[in-house]
Amino acid sequence: MAWISLILAGMFEVVGVLGMNRIKRDHNVKAYLLFCIGIILSFAFLSYAMRSLPMGTAYAIWTGIGTVGGAFVGMFFFGESREWRRLLFIAMVLAAAVGLKLIS
DSSP states (O other), X not given: OXXXXXXXXXXXXXXXXXXXXXXXXXXXXXXXXXXXXHHHHHHHHHHHHTTTSOHHHHHHHHHHHHHHHHHHHXXXXXXXXXXXXXXXXXXHHHHHHHHHHHHO
């Protein structure tokens, strides 16, 4: 259950990043709510996951999901670069997260 909570925490981190992007563009209450709800739920699920997972592993996976998710959202929804070197480094972040899962 801790790993599912950690994945949810990372996904809500991406929701928080989407909220930040909307705040940058819109400055409305809905954008601030999206940001706040995403971050609050992200930390809640991360806190739950860290009850049974090592802190270093949980934090690394959480930031990895947020980083990769934010990059993919930027590429697919906001026209950010899809250069092969960027994709290579995103793949490296994913490989590190999988490696941490395998040794935990």
